[in-house]
Amino acid sequence: MTPSARILYMEDDQALARLIRARLGKAGYHVDVAPDGQRGLEDYAAGRHDLLLVDQSMPGLDGLGVVRALAAQGELPPTIIVTGTGDEATAVEAMRLGVSDYVIKDLAGGYLQVLPLAIGRALERARLREQKLEAEKALQRRTQQLDERVRELDCLRAVSRLLEDVDTPVSQLLDAVLALIGPAWQHPDVTCARITLDDVPQQTGNFRETPWMLRAPIVVDGRLTGALDVGYLEPRPDVDEGPFTKEEHLLLGNIADHLGRVLQRRRAQAEIRNLKQQIEFVLGATKTGLRVVDADRRVRYVDPAWQTVYGDPSGKTYAEYFGEEDAADLESRFAEAMATRRPVVTTATLPREDNRPVQRTAIPFRDDEGWMLAEVVVDISERRRMEEELAQSQKLEAIGQLAAGIAHEINTPIQYIGDNTRFLQEAFSDLMNVLAGAGELVAAARAGHKLDRALDDVDARRKEADVEYLAEEIPRAIEQSLEGVNRVAHIVRAMKEFSHPGGNQKQAVDLNKAIENTLTISRNEWKYVAELVTDFDPDLPLVPALLGSLNQAFLNLVMNAAQAIAATVGEDGSPKGILSVTTRRDGDWAEIRVRDTGCGIPRDIRERVFNPFFTTKAVGKGTGQGLAIARSVVVEEHGGSIAFESEVGRGTTFLVRLPLAPRASNPSKNQPLLSATTPVAPSSENTP
C-alpha cells in the first residue's frame, strides 16, 4: 500500500466526508474531497489522484454519472462507488463500466472497516494492470526490435551473398542491392533508395529526394567514391533519428561499407585479370615463356603457351610437370638464385619443342608465402640463327677482302700453266716433225736408198725444233705446271675448308691444318712484306673446336700481324719482316703463338685492343672487330684464353690457349658474338 496514494472522494455529505478522510488518513491515504460529481470531475482532470471514491447519491451528477463520464474519456481509473442504497441495477452498470468495487454504507459503520481494504485491493489491481500493460508494451517493443534486427540481418546477409558472386556485372549487382534495402526498413512500401558511384546514380524506381533521408558514404580504396541514400517518401512517426531507427542507420552504414570493400576487391581483381591478360599477350607475342615455382618446387604458374605443350600444371611439382631432367637442372639454378639472391642466366634447348634454343633468367623473389623462383624463358633461335649468319657472313666478308689476293695467287699459276701448255703443244708438234724425219730415214735405210738426203732432212728438222732446248725445257715446263696445278688446288682447298660453315657443334680439329689453310688463303696479304716461319707441333692432339669460328680468329690474328709488319716494311723498302706461327702442347692445353716483327702495340691502347669497334686503322681498312671476335671465339666459345706481349717497334706476339678437353658449358658462351668484352690483360703465366 502506497502511503502517498491520493484519493479523490466525491461526497455531498460533508460530515461523512470528514469522517472518512480521517479514517483513511489513519490508513496512510491522503484524501481530497469534492462536494459533488461535477467538481469531482474537474478535480480529477487536474490529474493528481490514484483512486476515486464516489458517492452514488449526489445532487446534480450522481456517482454513476461520474463513472460514465470518466469511462467515456478512456480507461476508467481505479474507482470505488459508495452507496447508501443497494440498488442492484446501479451495481451491475457500475461493474460493467469497470469500477473496482461497490461498497454499501451499512448503518452499523462496518463499511468503514471494509473501505480501506477495498481501496487497497483496487490500488493493487490497478498497479498490476499497469504492470501488465507495461510488460505487454515492452514485449511488443522487443518483438518489433527483433523483427527489425532480423530484417536487417537478412538484408545484410543477402547483400553479402550477392556481393560474393564475382561474375555478376556491377550495375546488375547494384540493382539487386537496392531491391534488398526496401524490405529491411520499417516501412518498406514508402522506402526508396539510391546508390551513387563516381557521380553516376543508380536508384529504385520510386526514388526521389524527400525531407526524410539517410545517407552513408561509399569508400573504395581509401577514396570517397559515392554514397548510399535511403529515404521515406512520406512522413512517418519519429523514432530514434527522425523516422529512422538507430539500427537502420547502422545497417545503412554496413551495407555501404560492404559495397565499398566489394567494389575495391572487384577493381583489384579486374586489374589483376587485365594485367594477366596483358602479360600473357606480351609473352605470347614475344615467344617468351614464364614459369613460377615455389620453395616446394610446385608449379605456381606457367604461361598459356606452355600449357598447350605440357598441359595443366595445377597441383603438380616441377619434376612431374617438366620432367626429372629439367627439374634437376632447375634445382641448381634455384639453389644459386637463393644463395646469391640474384637472377641466374643460362641457356638451354627445349627437347619437347624441337630443341629450340632458349635463354632462361631465373629470378628469385619473395611474396607472402615465402621464396619463389620466376623464370623468364626467351626464345633465342632467331638470335642464334642471326649469330650464325653473322659469323658466316663475316667469314665470307674476310674471304671477300682476301679475294684480290687469292685471285692473284690463282691467276699467276694459271698464267704459267697456260704458257707451259702452249709451249708443250708446240714442242710436241716440233718433236713429231723430227720423228717424222727419223721415220723417213728409217724407211730409206730399209729400202736401201741413199741416206744423205734423209740424214740432212733429220738434221734440219732437229735444228728447227731445237731438240736440245726442248729436251731440257719440256721436263721443267711439265714440272712447273704440275707445281702450279698443285698451288691452285691447294688454295682452292684451303678456301673451301676455311669458309665451310662447320656447324655449331664442336668437332675434333687439326689446329696445324686449320692454321695452314688460314695462312694459305691470306698468303697474298703477307708474302710481299713477311717471310713466313712455321713451327707446328706434329704431335699436337686434335682440339674440340668450332672450326669456322676458329679459322676466323686465326685469320684476324694473321691479318693484324701482316698489317703490323707492312707498317714498318712498306715505308723505307727495308727487308721483309718475319711472321712466325707456332703450335705446341702444354699439358691440357694447345698453345698457338702468332708473332710478328711489326710496329707493336702502343702502351696506352693495350687495354682497349679487344674492345669491339676499337681500331687504329684508317676508315675502311679495319672494322675494329678483329681482335674482339678473336677474343669472343677463343674465350667465350672455347673456354680458352688470349693474351699478347708487345714492344713498340719490335713486334707483338699473341698467345692463344685452347683446352684440349671440352670444358663445362660456359654460361656466357652464347652471348652474341659482338657483345662487349673485357680485355684479358696479358699475364706472365700466359706469355712466352
Place this chain on the structure above:
Amino acid sequence: MNPIVLLVDDDENVLHGLSRVLRNQPYHLFTARSGDEAIHVLKTHVVDVIVADDQMPGMSGSDLLAWVAEHCSEVRRIVLTGHATAATAIRAINEGAVFRFFTKPCDEVELAIAIREALEQRQAEARAT
C-alpha cells in the same frame, strides 16, 4: 742487233713460262724478279719493251713503271697483273703511261702481238729521231 724485251715478275715460274712461249720471237728476252733487278737491267741495257707484274715484294710494278716513265720514257710499258683493280689500272695509265694492260691469265699470242706492236712503235719513233 735484236731488240730487248724485259719481263718482270716475282714468280719465277711465270718468267719461265713466258720465256718458253716467246722464245722464237725476234727479240732478246731478259727477265727480272723484282723492281730493283729490273732497274738494274734498264740501267745496263738498252731495253725496248718492259712487261711487268704489279704486285711484287718491295717495289711494286706500278712503282717500277712510274720510275720507267720518268727515267727512260722511250721504253714501251706493258702491265701483266694477277689482279687488276681500278686503282692499279688508273695508276698504270696515268703515272706509268702504259702501252697495254693485261691481266693474268692472258693469251700468249695477244701478249706477243702487243709486244711486237710496241716494238714497231718504238722503232718508228727511233727512226724519226
